[in-house]
Amino acid sequence: xxxxxxxxxxxxxxxxxxxxxxxxxxxxxxxxxxxxxxxxxxxxxxxxxxxxxxxxxxxxxxxxxxxxxxxxxxxxxxxxxxxxxxxxxxxxxxxxxxxxxxxxxxxxxxxxxxxxxxxxxxxxxxxxxxxxxxxxxxxxxxxxxxxx
Ligand SMILES: [Zn+2]
Numbered sequence: 001x002x003x004x005x006x007x008x009x010x011x012x013x014x015x016x017x018x019x020x021x022x023x024x025x026x027x028x029x030x031x032x033x034x035x036x037x038x039x040x041x042x043x044x045x046x047x048x049x050x051x052x053x054x055x056x057x058x059x060x061x062x063x064x065x066x067x068x069x070x071x072x073x074x075x076x077x078x079x080x081x082x083x084x085x086x087x088x089x090x091x092x093x094x095x096x097x098x099x100x101x102x103x104x105x106x107x108x109x110x111x112x113x114x115x116x117x118x119x120x121x122x123x124x125x126x127x128x129x130x131x132x133x134x135x136x137x138x139x140x141x142x143x144x145x146x147x148x
Pocket of ligand 1: 027
């Protein structure tokens, strides 16, 4: 049996003799991607599978009432972190919707750098670069005839 190139990591691998059509290496990350892609594809194309996937958490919640409430009460820091992250996701979704509904360009690979200057910058530890998200939003000019 010949060697193959993994669809995900592009490394050469030897397919299992039990899986002659194997197209993905056995690396944990590649196998996770393969399963995720299969799941997405299956949800998109198989209505029955989609229904089972949708019902599964619903049934679990019905069988375990109050689980998430207790979970959050036991782990207030985690709950707070989740709330902060959800707010960020909500904000990002709103901004993406805004961008999709306007002529804004998505600068996914902008090479922008942010420099902190002034007295406060001296207190930063080790002068490390800080990862950041920058959203640039230009307001539209008021429409002719509007009172704003
Ligand atoms: Zn791989």
